[in-house]
Amino acid sequence: xxxxxxSTLIPxxxxxxDSMISRFDEAAxxxxxxxxxxxxxxxxxxxxxxxxxxxxxDGSIQVFEGYRVVHNINLGPAKGGIRYSMDVHLDEVxxxxxxxxxxxxxxxxxFGGGKGGIKCDPRSMSAGELERLTRAYTRAxxxxxxxxxxxxxxxxxxxxxxxxxxxxxxxxxxxxxSPAVVTGKPLVMGGSKGRVEATGRGVMVACRSAMLKMGLxxxxxxxxxxGFGNVGSISAKLIEQQGLKILAISDxxxxxxxxxxxxxxxxxxxSQSHGDQLLGFTGxxxxxxxxxxxLDVDVLVPAAMEDQITxxxxxxxxxxxxxxxxxxxxxxxxxxILNQNGVMVVPDILANAGGxxxxxxxxVQNRLGYFWTEERVNRRADRNMKEAFExxxxxxxxxxxxxxxxxxxxxxxxxxxxxxxxxxx
Ligand code: GLU
Numbered sequence: 001x002x003x004x005x006x007s008t009l010i011p012x013x014x015x016x017x018d019s020m021i022s023r024f025d026e027a028a029x030x031x032x033x034x035x036x037x038x039x040x041x042x043x044x045x046x047x048x049x050x051x052x053x054x055x056x057x058d059g060s061i062q063v064f065e066g067y068r069v070v071h072n073i074n075l076g077p078a079k080g081g082i083r084y085s086m087d088v089h090l091d092e093v094x095x096x097x098x099x100x101x102x103x104x105x106x107x108x109x110x111f112g113g114g115k116g117g118i119k120c121d122p123r124s125m126s127a128g129e130l131e132r133l134t135r136a137y138t139r140a141x142x143x144x145x146x147x148x149x150x151x152x153x154x155x156x157x158x159x160x161x162x163x164x165x166x167x168x169x170x171x172x173x174x175x176x177x178s179p180a181v182v183t184g185k186p187l188v189m190g191g192s193k194g195r196v197e198a199t200g201r202g203v204m205v206a207c208r209s210a211m212l213k214m215g216l217x218x219x220x221x222x223x224x225x226x227g228f229g230n231v232g233s234i235s236a237k238l239i240e241q242q243g244l245k246i247l248a249i250s251d252x253x254x255x256x257x258x259x260x261x262x263x264x265x266x267x268x269x270x271s272q273s274h275g276d277q278l279l280g281f282t283g284x285x286x287x288x289x290x291x292x293x294x295l296d297v298d299v300l301v302p303a304a305m306e307d308q309i310t311x312x313x314x315x316x317x318x319x320x321x322x323x324x325x326x327x328x329x330x331x332x333x334x335x336x337i338l339n340q341n342g343v344m345v346v347p348d349i350l351a352n353a354g355g356x357x358x359x360x361x362x363x364v365q366n367r368l369g370y371f372w373t374e375e376r377v378n379r380r381a382d383r384n385m386k387e388a389f390e391x392x393x394x395x396x397x398x399x400x401x402x403x404x405x406x407x408x409x410x411x412x413x414x415x416x417x418x419x420x421x422x423x424x425x
Contacts (some may be wrong), residue, residue: 200234202354
């Protein structure tokens, strides 16, 4: 197993933490944030790195590196997913943790921000190996996690199965059943109705809210979605249901383009029956992931990973609206170019907040011991997203800035106010 790549090897503009800080700086300047508060809010509160020895199926022992970063807990316990990927590194986890702080603040959720990750390739590991790895990680994080302290959730490479292992391992260690320690659990063991679809649903609501402001008619609009995991596939399905034609989708096997529109239900069924991959899907012609980003569509939903749109390809983006399903898909180097070209970008910390919103509802239901109907979950989540969008939109009008900087302004202002009110520094 290769070791963690030092962050200095990542080009500055593409380093996700630098990308986060450059937007944070701009919002802090507009807010006139004092130097003291600036330093408090940009610094992660806690960074934990652990070595996780795991027995592999072939009898060998491999040591994996695991991370958890708690960025800020002024609004409430830290909240954020756990990512399993070979690309995980400390600066990525730090950026993702900070984005969770801003995401919760902008969405009016009483949580702080955290994020975790393990540098591993989950696709090449057996279920047994992944279970042993997840339990080792939970044991290593026993002093970090807790329903009142830090509540993990799924992210790239993890899902309900891993959350079930975390819940079980944590509960065994503390000696009682503790469903509220993690969200995104399977429904039968305290998960929330609507959680699986929540991020994609929020992306759809954010997309619809932005289209309304732009006067775009969904029935006359086209869309391309990059990434076909939980967020990409469900966003595509729900955006298609709004009347838009989805001209292109993609996953790790490449892009798929059909000028007449792709049938998303068919694509989802195909991917599910082919090892979660679109390879060989005949409802569209193959294109590259880069070509997908530059297609002549009205709406682009990057829902794969960070830094997909950078200073290099931003001038060639033809979409009028970008709705960020992934965290950090537009690098800071692309912001100004997209702005100048009149592309509206609904930023990640707003657009993909539907997931953490329903995670919050799951945590509330676990603590209540009383479960809501799917209709109630969706209604409350949709309302939350619409309100957050409107709040950010108004801030962008007031400060004459992009939706991204407006979202940072709303979030930083809130966390700064609470930090001052709490005092004690
Ligand atoms: N991983 C998701 C995100 O980036 C969900 C986090 C959560 O539900 O805590 O927003």
